[in-house]
Every structure is written in C-alpha cells, then in structure tokens.
Amino acid sequence: MLKRSLPLILLIAAAASGGYAQDAWKGHQPTLTPQHSGTTQLLIAVSPVNSRVVWAAGTGGTYVVTTNGGATWRSGVVPGAESLQFRDVQGVSDRVAYLMSIGDNTGDFRIYKTEDAGAHWTIQFTNKTTNAFYDCFAFWSPDRGIAHSDSVNGVFPDIRTDNGTTWHSIAPSMPAALAGEASFSSSGTCITTQGFQNAWITTGGSSIARILATRDGGYTWNAYDTPLVSNPNAGGLSVAFRDAWHGIVGGGDLTNDNATQAATSSDGGQKWTLTTKPPIPGAIFCLAYVRGVEPYDDWWHRDDVGHKHDRSVVITTETQPNFNSGAAAWTPDEGQTWYKLPDVSGYWGVAFANPEAGWFVGNNGQILKISF
Secondary structure, eight states: OOOOOSOOEEEEEEEOOTTOOGGGGTTOOOEEEEEEOSOOSOEEEEEESSSSOEEEEESTTEEEEESSTTSSOEEEEOTTOTTOEEEEEEEOSSSOEEEEEEOSSGGGOEEEEESSTTSOOEEEEEOOSTTOOEEEEEEEETTEEEEEEOOBTTBOOOEEESSSSOOEEOGGGSOOOOTTOBOOOGGGTSEEEETTTEEEEEOBSSSSOEEEEESSTTSSOEEEEOSSOOBTTEEEEEEEESSSSOEEEEEEETTEEEEEEEEEESSTTSSOEEOOOOSSOSEEEEEEETTOSSOGGGGTTSOOTTOTTTEEEEEEEEETTTTEEEEEEEESSTTSSOEEETTOOSEEEEEEEETTEEEEEEGGGEEEEEEO
C-alpha cells in the first residue's frame, strides 16, 4: 500500500445549489493569495477553526497557527516529535488543537493535544498494535472524535475519545476488513464527521473501494461499495459530507494518471454515482466543500442568497512519476461541471472556514489562501 509522504491535494468546491445556471460560473475563478507560514517544512494537513484561527501541520514535528486569518503565522516544533510527520490536525480554538503523527516505528503513531496554544503538548495515544497505520482522525465536537487505521489481520483497530483526553478501541464495532483493505492518509481527509454522530471513512487497497459509515458515533457501522477503482494502489482517498445525506468521495489509481475519479451520494453513503471526469490528471488526494465550517451568519454580508456554494468542492491530485502534486480544480455542482485552478500545484491539503476563507498547504511551508 503506497503510504503518502508525497504531495497532492485536489479540492472540490461544493457549489451552486439549485437555481444557479452553469453558465453563471463560466470565467469565474476564486482569488488566490500566498501567505507566509514561517517554516520551510512540508505542510500536509490544515484545519480552520473559523475565518481567523487556522492550524496546519506537517513534517519535522512542525505545526503552524494563525489567529488573524493568515496575515501572520506562528510556527513551532513539538518536542520529541522532530523525526515524525503530522498527517492530520484538528483545530478547536486559538489555544486547543490535536495532532496525529506517523513514523517508521509502531509507537510513532501518536495523538498529541495542546491546550495552551502550543506551549505544551500532551501525548494522549501511542500505538502498540504491530502493523497498524493510523491515517486520519475527525471530531464531532472538541471532546468527541475518532481515529482510523488500516486493517490488521482483517480488523480495523480504530479508536475513539468521548472526553478529549483518553482514547479507547472500537475495533469490535468496525466492519470486517477485506483482504488488503486500507486507507490513504490524504491530509487527514480519509475520514469525515457531520452533525453529532455521523461519520464516513473511505477505503481502498482491496478488490472494492468502500465507505464505512456510522450514524451513532461509532458504536455500530455499515460498509457500502463505491464504483471507484480499487487495487493495492487505488481506491477512495478523500471523503466529505455537506449534510447527513449528501457527500462526495474522490480517488483513483496512484499509478495511473488517467484514473481520476469522484462520486457522489444522496442517501448517506449507501449508493454512489460517478461524477463527470475532473479535467486534471492524477488521483484525487484531497477534497473539501467550500461552504466550510462556519455558519452562514459569519459571512452574512456576502450575496449568497440561496446558499450558492453549498455544492462547491475543491480538489487536488497526485500524479506520476514521483507522486508529485498535480493540478487543482473546483466544481460548483458536486462534479457535474469542473474548472481548473491554474498555477496551483505543490499543495497537499485544503480546507475552508467559509467560501471567503479557505487555505491550501503544501511543499516548503507554502500556504495559499483561496476566496470565492
């Protein structure tokens, strides 16, 4: 299973809700503004708390945070994690955040938390399961979250926290894994949560690319097939849901630049339909809904009557020959129509606070703000 140490991010902007003609989007492109992170380390994952507070993290045990929308960023290194990569980050506030690390050894898969803006970090979880590979985590609230691993001997050794402090196994509740079934870290986007109890995990690596879904906070799960290509180097890589029923999954084959795929669901992930083919090469590595994490009241000044960006998605891809970051694109209608984002490459992750405030992070500490 190819485990990403490699760049790539494909943002899918979930866009135009009903009533907006496709022609209205022709020629429209978001505003892209480079920002200075204060580090040259690769930044892999990004997590906006709101339009002002954003956390990101990557190689060399590095994290960065802004409290002014990216006008300035502060970087730091977690003590004892200098040799590790942070593949996922969850921002809670300007002072509270979680990090997930990977490394070469069993115990390098860890979950860290700060409650004082990075001055101190506490290790909450250290992996002890041989051959486990923790890819990603996601949270329903500041104290309730779930972390997902590749399968080990037919079992997903996933874990959950209900108090923001301790983590416990939910492996007995997970669906049985297919032979070789695993996930791709994809900047922490192989899992997504929604509402108070819904979560979805995208997988690959086996004969079928599946979605693992829970509607009760991880106590029970179902597994659903997707039409995405799947083999040891392919499958679903990144998943997002805009409500309890409507979501999008992206992926493809990491060894075939022509196998770019995305699919949507309108029934909570039970059935999936392929979208039109994105106009850029490579497997979709990361995708995000443009609507973001902030309520509409936080950007009421925009002329978004009708919630026109509810279905907009941004994507990035990973391409051959060396799994370099590919191009980026966006769709206003969950994949019916696509638009390239010119001159955007070298970015791994993307996420939004709202349509005016999104961020790409990637190679050499690059950060790019994206505003619709």
